[in-house]
Amino acid sequence: MILGIDHVGIVARSYEEASDTLLETLGFTLDAERNPDTGIYMARENADIHFIKVGAGDTRIELLLPRDASAGMGRWLNKRGPSVHHLAYLVDDVALHAAQLRDKGLRQIDLGPDAAAAFFLPRDTMNILTELVDANTMRRLHEPG
Template sequence: MEAVLDHIGVAVRSIDEALPFYLNVLNGSLTDRYTSNTAGVEVHVAVMETNGQTIELLEPTNNDSPIARFIRQKGKGVHHVAYQVDDLDQAILEARQNGVRFLEDTLRVNSRGRKLIYINPVSTDGTLIELCEYQK
């Protein structure tokens, strides 16, 4: 599996409060903003680009969303690191052959056409890692 850093997901309580730092201090640009109401996701997303690097600000849409639970347990901050792969199905197969466990219920295609799955943090020494593939 060849993987390239795709983006960092950052959990925030309020995108509107967090945006000025990324726009004004880091000189980033807002490239997309959307809401995912998919069950088990429930998140507002702001996609920021800074010098060719992508950061996704993640704000929970309700108190039961995964981001809300994350903030309650760990506080605001880095939620996940995402790596792009050419073939997600093949990457999953290869990772499983190396004993990697996945959060199976996270496998999906998001509203922007990105196919993704999260690796169970027990396989990564505690870091939530997303593998993603952009549809051709």
């Protein structure tokens, strides 16, 4: 079951560019619970990630900062510029819900056998890259290191 929206992934060229809008103008704050001030390095995408709290609720922005265009996020940024990258739903069981969505015709992106999240092709979900995040493993997925 989908429990809610966990985060919205936004890709940007630099931390400074994004913090101008997200932190300074909109007044959001870094989420110290999900990541250190220096962010999290995601080797698979060669990108840095920062989580930002949106107001007083549980919704977060996952700020994605590709270091180059070698992986998907970097290619996305080069093609579309700074923009919304994906929408992540918090679910009670990623494997179960992903299987249900595949049964309904959605095509899952292969992240390998140890993936704890699931992504679905944008062309199947109204041109929105869609992620499922497991409520039971969410903290582990977003911990640095």
